[in-house]
Amino acid sequence: MDKRSHMIAGATRAFEAQGFRGIGVDAVLAPSGASTRTLYKHFGSRDGLVLAVLEQRHQDFMARLNDEGADPVGKLFDALEQWLAEHGARGCMLLRARSEYAGANEAIVTLVRRQKEEFEHEIGQRVAAALGHPDPALARQVWLLFEGATAAASVSDLSIISAARQAAKVLVEAARTRTP
Amino acid sequence: MDKRSHMIAGATRAFEAQGFRGIGVDAVLAPSGASTRTLYKHFGSRDGLVLAVLEQRHQDFMARLNDEGADPVGKLFDALEQWLAEHGARGCMLLRARSEYAGANEAIVTLVRRQKEEFEHEIGQRVAAALGHPDPALARQVWLLFEGATAAASVSDLSIISAARQAAKVLVEAARTRTP
DNA sequence: TGCCATGTAAAACGATCACTTTACATTCGC
DNA sequence: GCGAATGTAAAGTGATCGTTTTACATGGCA
Incomplete structure (x- = not known):
């Protein structure tokens, strides 16, 4: 799995447990071990990562x-x-x-x-x-x-x-x- | 209505529109015009106000x-x-x-x-x-x-x-x- | 009149926020 | 072997966070 997917999967776990707004980018990236630099390279912003997480979550559930x-x-x-x-x-x-x-x-x-x-x-x-x-x-x-x-x-x-x-x-x- | 009830009513509107975590105390107090000092006198903390809002909201709905x-x-x-x-x-x-x-x-x-x-x-x-x-x-x-x-x-x-x-x-x- | 309760206004606190930047390591195609 | 891509580490940006504090206004009750 590539880094981007790792970040999405880790961020999904973090958001799931602690909500979207009540958590910092450091905690969002901790599960995947990615740096903040990589976050902004891939997603442009924190909200960009949130959107990617939601897209992936919907696809995963529909696939089930x-x-x-x-x-x-x-x-x-x-x-x-x-x-x-x-x-x-x-x-x-x-x-x-x-x-x-x-x-x-x-x-x-x-x-x-x-x-x-x-x-x-x-x-x-x-x-x-x-x-x-x-x-x-x-x-x-x-x-x-x-x-x-x-x-x-x-x-x-x-x-x-x-x-x-x-x-x-x-x-x-x-x-x-x-x-x- | 007393100040405390005003603060709860105003905070309810703010939380309803913008969520609980994605909003600062200033925006929470703006609808009631209360100062932060009054907030901490009455509720002890931001979370204390949240609890009061939830109690009131439940009672209001059940009364309906x-x-x-x-x-x-x-x-x-x-x-x-x-x-x-x-x-x-x-x-x-x-x-x-x-x-x-x-x-x-x-x-x-x-x-x-x-x-x-x-x-x-x-x-x-x-x-x-x-x-x-x-x-x-x-x-x-x-x-x-x-x-x-x-x-x-x-x-x-x-x-x-x-x-x-x-x-x-x-x-x-x-x-x-x-x-x- | 004097006093305490209750309120606003506003500054200041350190912590944390999203985000940027600099510096350096690694991999891989050519 | 070399440049480009991709990554981490870590410091620094200014803004905003929740909370405390100081200063001052107002009102009702003794």
């Missing part, structure tokens, strides 16, 4: 969702459960960045909005696969459960993910019987 | 939920919709504080966890009222929808709250037919 098969909606929550078990449950890093940089860095706010639209679209495809036809309203509801589970897990325990998966199942089943 | 009546679960989302229309949708301030101060101020993390437990308990009472008997699993699911709606509204529009209310209705109805 790739295994299609039976119960595509339920697999969403399987992936979330595994992800949170690995990374720890501290709330969605993208939304955390959005709220910390609101009013300070519009590029970050815009990026996160676009990423969430992309994610909601992915859920829409899975809902359509489960139902046999698209159902944007149901997709939104499943998305709500997903974001709720991610947020709630930071103040609860991981069993909350199963509650979300079960709720999604009930909603999908209700939609199926409504339009059979 | 007090009107009981028909459809106690649906009224949760009515209150949320009204709240977000007034305050703007930037994610739950309590969870935002939790994630920004994780690893830096344990008192804040502990406070938010307790507040969320209290809120989940309130939902449990409403679910019991709607169903005629307690259903902790359903209460958890409604809570998920609530937190999901709060989070999602920051990157979507307020119509997402209606989607959450509708999903909660479906879940309650499913629970009702399951155990009639």
Whole structure:
């Protein structure tokens, strides 16, 4: 892995544990052992590194969702459960960045909005696969459960993910019987 | 209103717009016009003010939920919709504080966890009222929808709250037919 | 009247911030 | 073997951070 990727991975860990604004560049670079000079060569600024971290984080998570098969909606929550078990449950890093940089860095706010639209679209495809036809309203509801589970897990325990998966199942089943 | 309440109200607005860590004490005190000396007389430290803001915010929101009546679960989302229309949708301030101060101020993390437990308990009472008997699993699911709606509204529009209310209705109805 | 509580204004504290610069080591294609 | 690229180490930039301090104004209560 090249230096740039190392820096992104290390910075991701630092931001995840301590937030984005409440940490200095030295602490951000410590996990990767990079110097501040290398930071500004590669990313131009601290905020440039933040943007790179968010891009990578979104790609990494979306890549986890790739295994299609039976119960595509339920697999969403399987992936979330595994992800949170690995990374720890501290709330969605993208939304955390959005709220910390609101009013300070519009590029970050815009990026996160676009990423969430992309994610909601992915859920829409899975809902359509489960139902046999698209159902944007149901997709939104499943998305709500997903974001709720991610947020709630930071103040609860991981069993909350199963509650979300079960709720999604009930909603999908209700939609199926409504339009059979 | 006394000075202390003014400072809390002003600081709440500042934190809401710009986050907790990415803002200096001068900007926090600007809305109330208080001096830094008064800040440290009343709250001891910047973090002390943050704690007071979070306590007040939780009490204010819980007070909004007090009107009981028909459809106690649906009224949760009515209150949320009204709240977000007034305050703007930037994610739950309590969870935002939790994630920004994780690893830096344990008192804040502990406070938010307790507040969320209290809120989940309130939902449990409403679910019991709607169903005629307690259903902790359903209460958890409604809570998920609530937190999901709060989070999602920051990157979507307020119509997402209606989607959450509708999903909660479906879940309650499913629970009702399951155990009639 | 006199006094204490409560407030603002403003300067100063050392620490830390994001960022730049200088100096030097290493690797690699040519 | 040599120059260019890429890296670390470390000092220094001015700005801003949270906090303390000094000085002074105001008000209600004894």
